[in-house]
Amino acid sequence: MDNNTKPPVTRLHSLDALRGFDMFWIMGGESIFIGLATLTGWPLFKWCAEQLEHVQWHGFHFYDMIFPLFLFIAGISFPFSLAKRKAAGEDRSKIYKHVFFRGLILVLLGIIYNNGIRFNFGELRYGSVLGRIGLAWMFAALIYLNAKLSWRIVWFWTLLIGYWLIMALIPAPDGNGADVFSREGNIASYIDRILMPGKLYLGNHDPEGLMSTIPAISTALLGMFTGDFLISGLFSEKQIKKAGVIFIAGVLFILLGRLWNLAFPINKNLWTSSFVCFAGGLSLLFFSIFYLIIDVWGFRKWAFFFAVIGMNPITIYLANRIINFRSATRFFFGGFTEILPETWGTLISGIGITAVGWIFLYILYKKKIFLRI
Numbered sequence: 001m002d003n004n005t006k007p008p009v010t011r012l013h014s015l016d017a018l019r020g021f022d023m024f025w026i027m028g029g030e031s032i033f034i035g036l037a038t039l040t041g042w043p044l045f046k047w048c049a050e051q052l053e054h055v056q057w058h059g060f061h062f063y064d065m066i067f068p069l070f071l072f073i074a075g076i077s078f079p080f081s082l083a084k085r086k087a088a089g090e091d092r093s094k095i096y097k098h099v100f101f102r103g104l105i106l107v108l109l110g111i112i113y114n115n116g117i118r119f120n121f122g123e124l125r126y127g128s129v130l131g132r133i134g135l136a137w138m139f140a141a142l143i144y145l146n147a148k149l150s151w152r153i154v155w156f157w158t159l160l161i162g163y164w165l166i167m168a169l170i171p172a173p174d175g176n177g178a179d180v181f182s183r184e185g186n187i188a189s190y191i192d193r194i195l196m197p198g199k200l201y202l203g204n205h206d207p208e209g210l211m212s213t214i215p216a217i218s219t220a221l222l223g224m225f226t227g228d229f230l231i232s233g234l235f236s237e238k239q240i241k242k243a244g245v246i247f248i249a250g251v252l253f254i255l256l257g258r259l260w261n262l263a264f265p266i267n268k269n270l271w272t273s274s275f276v277c278f279a280g281g282l283s284l285l286f287f288s289i290f291y292l293i294i295d296v297w298g299f300r301k302w303a304f305f306f307a308v309i310g311m312n313p314i315t316i317y318l319a320n321r322i323i324n325f326r327s328a329t330r331f332f333f334g335g336f337t338e339i340l341p342e343t344w345g346t347l348i349s350g351i352g353i354t355a356v357g358w359i360f361l362y363i364l365y366k367k368k369i370f371l372r373i
Helices: 013-040 043-051 062-087 092-115 129-146 149-169 187-195 213-231 239-260 273-296 301-310 313-322 325-339 342-366
Strands: none
Touching (some): 013 043, 013 313, 013 342, 062 092, 062 213, 062 273, 092 313, 129 149, 149 187, 149 213, 149 273, 213 239, 213 273, 239 273, 273 301, 301 342, 313 342, 325 342
């Protein structure tokens, strides 16, 4: 097949599974491993429990990868959905409307997630996880739609290098000489303090602020590069090679992230350029493994548990905020916590919350109810 010929677009089952794997940790998975650490005291589980907490500022734990991995996956999906829309005969204006609608509706859902339905607008928190996903994905999609591959790559690196230079060279005017990458001294938080309405999550800083959304666009673009590579004619007859290329790219991005960390610390709160590379590299590694096992080798049954979660990710994210799954967990699993030693409490709670949430999603899956944005 010609390298410029794109094969028919097919659904990537690995994306649903990886998305579900990502969401599993915030719907109860972390409590399971923290519970195992409490119950057993084993060093491995203790290490896992430590990894399931965000670092305070500089540094990286596994839990810090959940957010960028989700945005990366959203990026991978875009070339596939775009190809389907074009195949269905949608014109550019309709595609643009979808891009803007999806981006802005996620911003709105993020505000509602943070605050509920409130009308004291000056006291609301406007920065949000969903808002960042919406804005970063939207701007990345606009770049993807309006630029050729070479210019998309230029955009990717310009955003990262430009953000680094701004952060390194311009201190916060009210930072009183603090380090330019500290919470008090960085220019991104200062811009949020003077431009963002409402309140910031940490008072003087918001991890989902305005300026730190700029490098997040590159996180989404990295996913789009991956999706574009998958539907390209390159290695179309040997998909295992595609998985290998993605894996190698992941290793290179991890190394670049660690190297950049020496000058621009890996920091999720600031979404630093080194964080984009390091988390992006890990995302590439995870995706390459899921893609190889599920889509290339065809081993799918084991991933059904995750796929059920991954086909309704926004639903479970919002439901965890709105629906009291803990009450249902106490109803169904409370008896076990009463007869077992206290050290079992966190583990039983984690298993219960995960089970209740998964059954909720499984019912939606069986009824083919999916929240599509």
